[in-house]
Amino acid sequence: MTPSIETSGAAIVFNGQAGRDYTPAMEAILSDATFQAARSAITSWPGYAPTPLVFMPKLAHALGVGSIAYKDESGRFGLGSFKALGGAYAVMRLLMKRIADETGQTPEMADLFEGRFSEIADTLTVTCATDGNHGRSVAWGAKLFGCRCVIFIHKDVSEGRKAAIEAFGARVVRSAGNYDDSVREAQETATREGWFVVSDTSYPGYRDVPANVMQGYEMMAFEALAQMDDLPTHLILQTGVGGMAAAVAAHVWRRTAPHRPKVILADPEAAACWYETIAAGHPVTVGGDLDTLMAGLACGEVSELAYDILKTGADVVVRLPDRAAIDAMKVLAEGACGDKPVVAGESAVAGIAALAALMEDTEAAARLELGPRSRVLVFGTEGDTDPAVYARLAGRTGDEVRAAATAWEKRQ
Numbered sequence: 001m002t003p004s005i006e007t008s009g010a011a012i013v014f015n016g017q018a019g020r021d022y023t024p025a026m027e028a029i030l031s032d033a034t035f036q037a038a039r040s041a042i043t044s045w046p047g048y049a050p051t052p053l054v055f056m057p058k059l060a061h062a063l064g065v066g067s068i069a070y071k072d073e074s075g076r077f078g079l080g081s082f083k084a085l086g087g088a089y090a091v092m093r094l095l096m097k098r099i100a101d102e103t104g105q106t107p108e109m110a111d112l113f114e115g116r117f118s119e120i121a122d123t124l125t126v127t128c129a130t131d132g133n134h135g136r137s138v139a140w141g142a143k144l145f146g147c148r149c150v151i152f153i154h155k156d157v158s159e160g161r162k163a164a165i166e167a168f169g170a171r172v173v174r175s176a177g178n179y180d181d182s183v184r185e186a187q188e189t190a191t192r193e194g195w196f197v198v199s200d201t202s203y204p205g206y207r208d209v210p211a212n213v214m215q216g217y218e219m220m221a222f223e224a225l226a227q228m229d230d231l232p233t234h235l236i237l238q239t240g241v242g243g244m245a246a247a248v249a250a251h252v253w254r255r256t257a258p259h260r261p262k263v264i265l266a267d268p269e270a271a272a273c274w275y276e277t278i279a280a281g282h283p284v285t286v287g288g289d290l291d292t293l294m295a296g297l298a299c300g301e302v303s304e305l306a307y308d309i310l311k312t313g314a315d316v317v318v319r320l321p322d323r324a325a326i327d328a329m330k331v332l333a334e335g336a337c338g339d340k341p342v343v344a345g346e347s348a349v350a351g352i353a354a355l356a357a358l359m360e361d362t363e364a365a366a367r368l369e370l371g372p373r374s375r376v377l378v379f380g381t382e383g384d385t386d387p388a389v390y391a392r393l394a395g396r397t398g399d400e401v402r403a404a405a406t407a408w409e410k411r412q
Helices: 032-042 057-063 084-103 109-113 133-145 159-166 179-193 208-227 243-256 273-280 304-313 322-334 350-360 362-367 387-394 398-411
Strands: 011-014 053-055 067-072 125-130 148-153 171-174 234-238 262-268 316-320 375-380
Touching: 011 273, 032 084, 032 208, 053 208, 057 067, 057 350, 067 208, 067 350, 084 109, 084 125, 084 133, 084 208, 084 243, 125 133, 125 179, 133 148, 133 159, 148 159, 148 179, 159 171, 159 387, 208 243, 208 304, 208 375, 234 243, 234 350, 243 262, 243 304, 243 375, 262 273, 262 304, 262 350, 273 316, 316 322, 316 350, 322 350, 322 387, 350 362, 350 375, 387 398
Parallel strands: 067 375, 125 148, 148 171, 234 262, 234 375, 262 316
Antiparallel strands: 011 316, 053 067
């Protein structure tokens, strides 16, 4: 066991509604056809390249599982997180629809990149609420396709993440409340101004755009499976509103049906909306300031679309204290037990921390069939997206960890 990840205070709840059937209702949200459309578009964008899958055999041995594969999204399109896949794709879809509605033409990707419809693009303003990474993706997508952009952030979003969004030309508005308050403010302002909300959370009457976001997220699951010799037996997915977790779970589910992997969700203790939702058997809103250092997961309400998939597609939820995330960041930065050092931001490490918590609970591990034959896939959804915050929590800078990773590779 690895004592350097402190998981005391973690809680585990099993899903009594877990199932194995990928239903027509799920297919209407995420399907092979909608994914292929997203894949065709995203792979044509400048700078596209699959992100690496990092195997951690020594950490796996220390924790007591067969293998750990860590999908490292820190280099995605130079934005530092997986969010580039979803927000920018949804912006593209909105612009293409606007062009088709106004001209009767279906634009090609080259038309967008060459600015053939720039006058129409300039009339489209996209907006969203964000903890940082999603807003950066939407702002990047708006710049890439020539749209206008206004991003809402809540009171706890760092100045570093605010500046990173502004670097793409977006106007940033800071709300007084928590993440869910900023979501409402973005929607209210968009309705008043005629803007288009590009959100990764869905709610009644707002489902099409978040579905596009999730279709983009599937890309990293597709890449990860292509990089593995064998299919995973367990997926561990951090939640937030649940869009990423549902997208990855759905993609792998379709590839492995009817024998999908066990799906484990990871919630921060201070924003455990999925833990409470699965415990209750229906969506539950968590109130308060949602003050967790896992800033990308600081959400109090589950996404309607994500719940439609994860209400039977998740097997268990682990609720984690912030201390576990800090420890996991340090373990990966140091090169756990001799594995390659990895720059993993505070919202990227929940999967590793949840695995440590589950392996400490022998009954839960046995129930999930977690052991020496398990192939665990986790998603490192961000790198040092706020370098100052990362260095403070990990105890070293992202550049120092990357230099150590280069040195590690030379020794192999």
